[in-house]
Amino acid sequence: MNENLRIAVVGATGVVGREVVSTLFDREVTAEQLTLLASERSAGEELDYGEETLEVEKVSAESFRGMGLVLLATPAEASRSLAHLAQSAGAWVVDVSSAFRAEGAVPLVLPGFNSELLEANFKGRLVALPSAVTTALACILEPLRQAFGVAQVQVTAMMGVSSAGNAGVRELEQQTAALLSGRDPEAHTFPQRVGFNLVPQVLPFLANSPWTEEEAGWTLECARLFAPRGEVPVVAGTAVQVPTFHGHGLSLHVRLKKPAPVDQARAALKGSPALKVLDSPGEKVYPMPSLVTADPTVHVGRLRSFPQSPEWLTLFATVDNAGRGAALNLVEAGLRLAARPS
Template sequence: MGYKIVIVGATGNVGHEMLNILAEREFPVDEIAVLASRKSLGTEVSFGDKTLKTKDLDTFDFTGWDMALFAVGSEATQKYAPIAAKAGCVVIDNSSLYRYDPDVPLIVPEVNPEAVHGYSKKNIIANPNCSTAQMVVALKPLHDRAKIKRVVVSTYQSVSGGGKAAIDALWDETKSIYNPTDNKTQDVFTKQIAFNVIPHIDAFMEDGTTKEEWKMVVETKKIVDKNIKVTATCVRVPVFVGHSEAINIEFEEFLDEDEARDILREAPGIMVIDKREDGGYVTPIECVGDYATFISRIRQDSTIDNGLNLWCVSDNLRKGAALNAVQIAELLGRECLKKG
């Protein structure tokens, strides 16, 4: 027997990816409903070899449905997720709304699968921030071996993390630079994004960090270990899809780079490509469409006693959002909502 699945926000980038990944992974679906706002009502989306028409989120009855994968903003989630949860449909939410709620599990299946059993408190499970998701996949197996004290991470985040408008802004700006007569101004970013980098993602907080940086700190503690100290600098770069991270890790005990490489090679969800030669590493454009989190440039940090550096790359629309949500759905079905 399969599950009755709802995709909320099916016409967006992440919603499209959720449908693609459900089909690719042959998730056991008995019935699927695709929902959108009224302005997108009737829009057709693909699910495997099927074409589905979107239904109105505002009037949809979640009663009798098993899981709802939400790929809409916090405002819409705040309105509709409790309705779905109250109707008995487990919500897997991709927004930031529930991530910091102590009664809502925040899950990366390769890292803290045991947390899935906490879904029953509110019938809601949270998906982490895209930049956090790929980092903790790399941190967890190393933490299990040598216990991480501190992480310093700098991110290089693609524009797709900001949605379709951000993708369009990069495209339009790039075209206008080469063709000044096709000059389109964008108000998505605070600075020019084409041929530039912007050290600012989300709102600034009182201490000078941005909300994106704060998310990485708080979410890593909730998912991996509350005692890990994390400091982050999050940067938007002119890449369409794929987030990259330069991660510096300080451990409580020494961990040799060769052992770390072996640990990561055996860890779930990770692909190590680490040759010390030209091109012996992965870049964002190579990770697009892939499930894995790629690790390269593993090396000892000689400036501290127990330090390692590594380079981490992943498709943010997949592992950073849609794939992780589908993996949570698979975990939930396997552990909690068994059929047949």
């Protein structure tokens, strides 16, 4: 890596931002190369960086001067203006929010899936990343597509509250404490109480639509990722907010283009470096959110099919939403962009 590269992480105090900072440390980025930014709410906060401590600054247009790379781990509204400012300052920009995922002119990149886009020519200096659920879906579907073709996917995503950032984590902590003390907690971040409950709504519903923004995002992002492969699986499902903190669980029904014995499907999934197959149910070995935290692979298991419909494959998967599903993509895409010849 170019030791003169200067990197700004915006949203450094968030669930994803903290993972980004720790991933950059693992990638041997020095403290001198790094500037940590957030809103004025957490300006002055200090974050550990190995043996050192870095102070978080309030972001402004001036913050991006001299930066080669800006990693945006901010809410979509903030990303929209910050991406513009950072590009104007001449930096490469990677955004993990939903702000640019639907914009055809902005490449939607999942490192390890379509990394070639990071070397291609495109207008602007901005790249968008898919959501954590789409990241997991693409990692699982690609080896199945290569082996058998994939026609359709039905997914139920059970999403831990850290998907809603620090506020989501705080809300589950407070609601759990209140409920255990016999008090009735209020819902602020989530549309309904999530403590000791399941909420079949993640993000607002689209206008005049039965689908939420989260669910519609999977369909759109999978279409963008798979279109260049000439084969777009129909992806639809339900996003459920569940009362766990970290990790998402995905219950998947995949209709393949040809019948596949479960052993062959398992072998195809085992061949992918993006996946870890945990599929010994008799020994109580299967994917669980508690196992996937800090793991860069997506876990898959509970593989089954019905003899009556051998083209349908049923499985369960988990993904570390803030790590594998966000921070790793941000850092990998960013460092590759920054390594492009100028």
